[in-house]
Amino acid sequence: MKNRKVVPGLLEQMRDTLAALHETEGVGWETINTIMAKDGLKDAALRRPAEWRELGLSVRRSEAVAASLESRRMEQRRARWEKTGLSVITAMDPDYPDLLRHIYRPPWVLYYIGRLELLARPQVAVVGTRQATIYGKRAAEDLSAAFSHAGLAVTSGMAKGIDAAAHAGALRGSGGTVAVLGSPADVVYPPENRVLYRRIVEEGLIVSMTPPDVSIHPGMFPMRNRIIAGLSLGVVVVEAASRSGALLTANEAIKENRDVFAVPGPISSPRSRGTLELLRDGAAAQVLEAEDVIKHYRRYLGGVRIPAMPSYSEPELTEQEARIFRLLADGPASAEELCHRSGLTFGLLHAVLISLQIKQRIHQQPGSVYIAL
Structure with a gap:
């Protein structure tokens, strides 16, 4: 184009x-x-x-x-x-982002709400799984805050989990955040991100290529992923399963010769499998701190001091807690299933489940089904 x-x-x-x-x-x-x-x-x-x-x-x-x-x-x-409150920018506008203009089939039309000037800033995408762990959400938020403090705008898809944490972290800095939606720009999706959506409308930028009044369907999201990658100098994947939307965004970035980074996670966590595969296959550079990403884009930012990421460690688990957590890392399970598979008495299991919830390592879903975080 x-x-x-x-x-x-x-x-x-x-x-x-x-x-x-x-x-x-x-x-x-x-x-x-x-x-x-x-x-x-x-x-x-x-x-x-x-x-x-x-x-x-x-x-x-x-x-x-x-x-x-x-x-x-x-x-x-x-x-x-x-x-x-929608506005429109098209490929004919001088403010249309140059990076996006040069991807395969760039969108002819983008609808937006908020600060359009953020599209002119150097952007880094931070993406990952919706079913994020506490570790993953903390890493996404802290990295994004550091990127934003350095002057990079943080781009993501405003999904639950890693995306939401990335936007929240970016709003702590001056770089701003760009939320690329699969739904129309004036539709809050998912609904539980309503408060975050309002903050981004006021302080950041909401962007979508989906016209108003169009019903949400799965086919909208691959193009959203392409736009996220297309707007960004690089894509940071924090947590992702082997087959996830975040990896699709990373693949789009690779196709468009963008940088790809990955935050390593525990080899026992299915939510880190995709990021570990990116690192194993040489498709992504490892991120241990924000500077690992920012140093690649120093020429866009000038001399900005990068704040150090705060240290973070998972709460220690007892032997019984670790046993139950490993079982849930393989997939959701009911209390009855966990009792049978773990060999713990129901009374002890109940105490362990409560402790794991207090430590924010698991979450109870309807029907007494538990998932690992």
Whole structure:
């Protein structure tokens, strides 16, 4: 995608037109690319379906595009954005991020709420599993705080677990944070991140390529991962299972020649399996402290002192606690299953489970099912 210069007076018109095309059912990246290649945005709102067909669109798409560009529909679209606080940036805008512009099939349209200037800052992505351990969340938050203090914006996907911890840590510093959503930018997903979402709206930036009023579905998230990687100089994976969205983000970063880093975790934890595989296979550089990442981007930051990460250690476990934790590390289990597999009496098991919850190593789910953290 080339960075085309646009006469300022035409920029708003082209932005509205691109957004209208992007929101038209059946019109995807290739269709818009075809239209752009033939300078198809000129006087787009005045075109009849037959004229769109001359640009290579099918009859059905031509009619849909012409209807989407009607003045009434355009006004409804702008009113919708204004009501929800959404703004739009397109690939034709001079503020569109250069790094993102050069990925494979960069999004033509991004919806955003918050501080657009954060897109111009050097960014590092911090991603990981939704089912994060306390160790993982602490590492993600502390690393992100250090990155932000150094002047790097921290980018993530605002999912539960590592993503949420990364955003929270970044908000402790001055670098800011960018949340890339798979859902529309004005939809809080997951709902339990509502407080975090509001903070990012006020202090950071929410970004999505998903149009308003589109229902959430799994197909939205691979593109979200590509945008996270595309915006970032490098991707830090804190905790990830062997097959996880965080590893997909890392793979996108590798495809786009971005740096990939991984935080090592215990070999006994399934949540660290993916990060350990990245390190074993030489696909990622090891992160033991924030400086391991920041030193690669010093030229973007100037002379900034990096605060040291606070030391953190897991609470020690008794022999019985360690036995139960190892069983849960293999997967969720009920109290009855744990009693049978561990050989502990039910009374002792109950005491051990309470102790592990106090130490925040396990969590009880509905139905007396326990999971390791």
